[in-house]
Amino acid sequence: MLRLSxxxxxxxxxxxVMIIQHFFTVKPDEVANGGNLGALGMALVAPFIxxxxxxxxxxxIESSRHAKDHMMRMIYFVFGVALVIVLIYYANDYKADVFARLGGDTKTVGSQIYGFPLLNEYTNSIFINFYTFGIVHTIIGLAGAVLGMLRPVKPSETDNLNEQ
Structure with a gap:
């Protein structure tokens, strides 16, 4: 049941997150009218995130606590670290691509977003995208897996759960 939820x-x-990235971020060839509608989208999605x-x-934490062998626990850890590294690489590449399409960042004179705050209607997708979603969830999953490794289920807890 936990897996399904x-x-x-x-x-x-x-x-x-994908709706915010697609609908609440202004494309570089369009002109923003002011205000950041992405903030509204972020406020609506934040409780679900x-x-x-x-x-x-x-x-x-439950999955790593109940893993029978130590190899499965190590697979969680190694796969999680590798996934974080890969996602950070792709997130930085995506950020560089967005800034290149905008002509530079907020401090580059002549860029489309010069003088804007870092989080604006053109750059919402840098902060709220698939990669950042994956990074945050992978780090949280790693934290849970490590804590589950440090506190495995004791045999007495398993026996009590089976009896009920």
């Missing part, structure tokens, strides 16, 4: 919460929050983070943490 984890998958549902991940799906709903990822859908919200927080729920998804909590469910991810809980899923990985």
């Amino acid at each position: 984890w998958l549902i919460s991940m799906g709903i929050s990822l859908f919200g 927080l729920l998804s983070l909590f469910t991810t943490y809980r899923f990985f």
Whole structure:
């Protein structure tokens, strides 16, 4: 049941993140009218993301606590670290691509976003995108897996759960 609730919460929050990235970010060839509508989208999606983070943490802590062999626990850890490294690489590449399309960052004279705050209607997708979603969830999953490795289920707890 925990796996199903984890998958549902991940799906709903990822859908919200993709909506913000697609609909609340102004493309470089368009002109923004002022204000950041992405802030409204972020406010609406934030509770679902927080729920998804909590469910991810809980899923990985329980999963690593109940893993029978130590190899599975190490696979969680190694795969999680590798996934964070890959996602950070792609997030930086995506950020550089967005700034290149805008002609530079907020401090580059002549760029489309010169003088804007770093989080603006053109750069929402740098901060709220698939890669940052994956990075945050992977780090939370890693934290849960490590805590589950440090506090595995004791045999007496397993016996009590089976009796009920």
